[in-house]
Amino acid sequence: MSIVVAAEIFAISVGSGVLGSLLGLGGGTLLVPVLTLYLGVPIGQAAGASLVSTIATSSGAASVLLKERMTNIRLGMFLNLATTAGGLTGALVAGYFSSGWIMVIFGLLLLYSALAMFQKRASELPQGVVEHPIAARLGLSGQYSDKSLGQTVDYKVAGVPTGFGVMYLAGVLSGLLGIGSGALKVLGMDVVMRLPMKVSTATSNFMIGVTAAAGVGVYLSQGKIEPATAAPVALGVLLGAMIGSRLVPVLKSSTLRRIFVPVLLLIGAQMVWKGVR
Amino acid sequence: MSHAASNSGAVRRKPLDVEDLLAVVLRWGVFLSGAVILAGFVLLMAAPATGAPAAVTSVPLIWAAARRGDPNGIIMVGLLLLMATPIARVAFAGLSFLIRGERRHVLISAGVFLVLLLGLATGRGHA
Numbered sequence: 103m104s105i106v107v108a109a110e111i112f113a114i115s116v117g118s119g120v121l122g123s124l125l126g127l128g129g130g131t132l133l134v135p136v137l138t139l140y141l142g143v144p145i146g147q148a149a150g151a152s153l154v155s156t157i158a159t160s161s162g163a164a165s166v167l168l169k170e171r172m173t174n175i176r177l178g179m180f181l182n183l184a185t186t187a188g189g190l191t192g193a194l195v196a197g198y199f200s201s202g203w204i205m206v207i208f209g210l211l212l213l214y215s216a217l218a219m220f221q222k223r224a225s226e227l228p229q230g231v232v233e234h235p236i237a238a239r240l241g242l243s244g245q246y247s248d249k250s251l252g253q254t255v256d257y258k259v260a261g262v263p264t265g266f267g268v269m270y271l272a273g274v275l276s277g278l279l280g281i282g283s284g285a286l287k288v289l290g291m292d293v294v295m296r297l298p299m300k301v302s303t304a305t306s307n308f309m310i311g312v313t314a315a316a317g318v319g320v321y322l323s324q325g326k327i328e329p330a331t332a333a334p335v336a337l338g339v340l341l342g343a344m345i346g347s348r349l350v351p352v353l354k355s356s357t358l359r360r361i362f363v364p365v366l367l368l369i370g371a372q373m374v375w376k377g378v379r
Numbered sequence: 380m381s382h383a384a385s386n387s388g389a390v391r392r393k394p395l396d397v398e399d400l401l402a403v404v405l406r407w408g409v410f411l412s413g414a415v416i417l418a419g420f421v422l423l424m425a426a427p428a429t430g431a432p433a434a435v436t437s438v439p440l441i442w443a444a445a446r447r448g449d450p451n452g453i454i455m456v457g458l459l460l461l462m463a464t465p466i467a468r469v470a471f472a473g474l475s476f477l478i479r480g481e482r483r484h485v486l487i488s489a490g491v492f493l494v495l496l497l498g499l500a501t502g503r504g505h506a
Contacts, residue, residue, distance in 0.1 A: 105424060154458060161405050161464040168402040175397050179472055179487050186494040193498075240483060311465035312491065316498030318462045325436045329454035333420040336461055340413050 103330045107141060111331065112338040118155060119342020123163035124350060125362055126306030127284035128156030128314065129339060131369050143331055149280060150326030151335045153314055156284075158336050160311025162343030163304075163350075170351050171246040172304035174297070177259060180240060181269045181305075185287070185313045188273020196278050202377045208275060208286075209373025215289050216366035223359045226251070228296045233258035246301065249351045257298050265295040276313060284310045285369050288362070299355035307347075397475040404471050405464055412460035419453030426450070466495060 114136050115129075122129035130152035137143040137151060167173045237243055237259035245256045259265075268290035272283040284306050291302035321327055350358075433444040435455045444452025473488030 108420075108424065154461070157462050157465060161409050161461065161468075164468070165402040165406040165409070168398040168405070171398060173398065175401065175472055176484055176487075179469070179484065179491055182469075182491045183487060183494070186491055186498065190494060190498055190501075241481075308468075312469060312495065315462060315465035316495050319499045323436055325434075327435075327455070327458060329419070329432075329435060329451040329458070330423060332458055333416050333423070333454045336416050336458060337413060337420065340409060 108330075108334045110141065111137070112334040115155065115335045115338025116342040116345075119159055119162060119339035119344075120346035120349075121342075121361075121365065122155070122159035122284075122339070123167075123307060123343040123346030124303065124353070124358060125284075125365060126288045126303035126310070127159070127365070128152065128310050129159050130155060130281065131365065131372065133335065135372070137331070146324065146326045147328045147331055150321050150328060151331050153317055153321050154327065154332045154336050155339045156314040157311045157318075158339035159343045160307055160309075160314070162340040163307050163347035164311075166344070166347035167304040167307060167350065170304075171244070172300050172350060173308045174242065174244050174301055174305045175308065176240065177242045177244075177291075177295075177297075178305045178308040180242065181266065181287075182309050182312050184266045184269035185273035185276070185309060186316055188270040188275075189277040189313055189316050190273075191270075192274035192277020192279075194277075195274075199278065201279055204275070205279060205373045205377030208279075209370045209375075209377060212285060212366050212370030212373060215285075215293075216363050216370060218293070219289075219359055219366060220363045223363065224356050225299075225359070226355050227255060227298050228257070231258045231260050231296045234260050234262040236262040244301070246298075248298075248300070250354045255298055257301060258296075260296045261294040265290050268294055273313065280317075285366060299358050300350060303358060304350065395475060395478065397472055397479070400475050401468055401471055404467055408460065408464040408467060412457045412464070415457030415460060416454055417457075419450045419455075419457060422448075422453065423450035466492075469495060 114133065118129035118132045121132060133155050134148045134152050137148040138145055233243055243258045245254055248255050269287065272286040272290065275281065276283045287306040287309060288302050291297045291305060292299060432451050433449050435441045435444055435451055441452055441455040441459065445456045469488055469492045473485055473492060476484040476488055
């Protein structure tokens with residue numbers, strides 16, 4: 103690999119890390135098309151790079167988001183039960199489904215969500231949330247200090263069973279399709295569990311690394327993690343995630359929503375495209 | 380005054396915040412893995428491998444390649460460290476919940492850890 107190609111992979115990975123850490127996504131959406139279409143990386147290795155990117159985004163952004171108390175660890179760990187179990191289920195049944203129509207449905211769901219997110223784009227904090235009894239029993243509700251608003255935000259967690267179900271579904275889709283489904287995690291926490299946007303993205307960021315780690319073994323043994331490609335990806339994404347995570351506290355939630363809408367459109371369109379092809 | 384305040388704070392406050400512990404663990408994990416990946420990548424760029432690159436598809440193969448000073452092997456050691464950070468996150472979260480006496484969350488973390496190991500062992504888990 104030439105220095106120039108490595109520099110290109112590094113640069114796109116920095117961008118991917120910034121975006122992923124802002125929105126709680128793994129960054130495969132941006133990375134995989136650029137690697138495969140523009141740089142000619144084989145699809146298997148691009149998928150391996152996407153796995154590395156997801157873990158790098160998650161761990162690179164985590165220390166800042168944890169210190170700022172944006173990440174809800176108790177909620178994230180609880181929901182990780184659903185995503186990891188879903189991931190296993192999805193991988194087990196992967197041989198019995200044609201993934202085409204699942205991708206189309208998932209893609210359409212994301213496109214619809216983009217519309218819903220666009221409609222509530224100005225929303226800063228959720229209002230009138232009633233805490234679910236399970237959230238109360240597990241102590242899942244929390245607070246963080248929002249620098250962009252200059253106030254401490256107390257928040258409650260609603261819709262725990264439905265949210266848990268959405269996370270299980272997100273896990274199944276990951277296992278079935280080999281995608282990160284961070285977008286679905288953020289949407290589940292935002293729409294169903296009614297968390298503040300920053301808590302949703304930070305907690306998703308915390309969770310995606312754990313879900314992805316379950317896939318390391320199989321990617322490794324299949325030779326999908328190619329050092330010359332994965333190294334600039336990991337270094338770039340780590341740097342990007344450190345930058346992005348420092349922007350989260352000072353950006354408004356409504357700004358994050360406005361960035362999220364076109365990204366949802368992109369992921370949704372990619373899914374539909376892959377599904378019908 | 381301040382003494383009394385800090386005393387009452389100490390009574391109410393749990394031994395350590397899970398968030399702060401995990402932040403430290405992850406920061407070190409990220410810096411360590413990043414440094415190893417960078418070192419391997421600099422070597423790779425400085426002296427491109429001649430002939431077929433060594434197979435690095437399992438932990439023993441990676442370790443053997445790294446010990447020979449193969450840049451690909453060194454990069455993969457760094458990547459393995461990076462990919463271990465989420466597993467460390469679950470383990471340390473469980474540990475700090477244990478120290479804080481949050482039994483339910485210890486069980487939840489243990490459950491996640493178990494499913495994670497199951498996924499790694501069967502090689503069926505996915506991103």
